[in-house]
Amino acid sequence: MSEIPDYTRNVSLRLSKVLDEIGVNERMVMKRRRLWLMKESIHTIGQRLIHEDVNVYSLGSRIEGTTTPGLSSDSDTLFKHPRYSVIQDWSEWEPGKQNLLMIQDDTVSPGYCLLQILRNDAPLPEDNVYDQYSYRDRIGRVLFKNAIVNSIPGGEYVRHGPAQSLDEIPGCYGHDIVLAISCQQWPLQARQWIAHQREGQWPTNDMKQYFKTMGCFVVGVGAKGSGNEELEWRISTSLAERYLMFNLNITQIRCYVLMK
Numbered sequence: 001m002s003e004i005p006d007y008t009r010n011v012s013l014r015l016s017k018v019l020d021e022i023g024v025n026e027r028m029v030m031k032r033r034r035l036w037l038m039k040e041s042i043h044t045i046g047q048r049l050i051h052e053d054v055n056v057y058s059l060g061s062r063i064e065g066t067t068t069p070g071l072s073s074d075s076d077t078l079f080k081h082p083r084y085s086v087i088q089d090w091s092e093w094e095p096g097k098q099n100l101l102m103i104q105d106d107t108v109s110p111g112y113c114l115l116q117i118l119r120n121d122a123p124l125p126e127d128n129v130y131d132q133y134s135y136r137d138r139i140g141r142v143l144f145k146n147a148i149v150n151s152i153p154g155g156e157y158v159r160h161g162p163a164q165s166l167d168e169i170p171g172c173y174g175h176d177i178v179l180a181i182s183c184q185q186w187p188l189q190a191r192q193w194i195a196h197q198r199e200g201q202w203p204t205n206d207m208k209q210y211f212k213t214m215g216c217f218v219v220g221v222g223a224k225g226s227g228n229e230e231l232e233w234r235i236s237t238s239l240a241e242r243y244l245m246f247n248l249n250i251t252q253i254r255c256y257v258l259m260k
Contacts, residue, residue, distance in 0.1 A: 146220030
């Protein structure tokens with residue numbers, strides 16, 4: 001292995017100073033995070049004055065504090081749908097809610113799932129195809145189409161994967177909105193990773209245990225080329241990913257911004 005050149009330390013120190021001066025420092029990172037967390041809370045309160053049980057989450061580099069002037073980073077907002085709830089076991093069914101059963105079988109792409117519509121008055125499968133978002137498959141299950149993410153009201157949105165993007169306005173950064181459905185439990189495959197305890201590793205065991213309290217989301221996009229593209233939902237652990245970014249130190253953040 002070749003030795004590290006003598007000038008590497010000087011380059012590293014100067015590069016770190018430049019990043020510090022353009023705002024990639026502990027003070028500005030924390031200031032950005034507090035600002036966007038406050039916006040997140042205000043947005044959630046505003047939505048709850050209109051709808052019941054709506055949560056709004058800010059995601060991406062702006063709330064992480066991993067952007068700088070000139071990168072023109074988008075603003076990413078996730079809305080938790082107030083009406084629907086994803087369950088993975090029949091024991092999780094709740095009366096009065098629109099429960100959706102997560103299905104992961106051989107017909108579904110890895111990292112994706114199908115959502116079977118259940119009755120809201122009894123823990124039984126729904127029998128009727130009752131609107132344009134429900135579909136009966138070959139074995140009789142009534143499944144939930146991911147096209148419901150197109151139902152965000154107001155604005156001229158363009159579909160990009162699971163997100164609806166506002167048309168770019170000159171002088172303003174882009175804004176992506178994701179309509180997601182919450183699931184209280186992590187997928188079974190991911191729970192094995194959480195349960196695997198290893199000392200001295202990152203993420204720490206305490207962080208993994210905290211992930212379990214966050215649950216996950218499903219977002220409306222199918223795997224490209226899949227035969228079930230309009231029926232598949234992608235499993236998202238975006239809050240856990242945000243938590244991981246919040247636990248990076250300033251050196252790691254500077255390396256991350258530099259790679260961007």
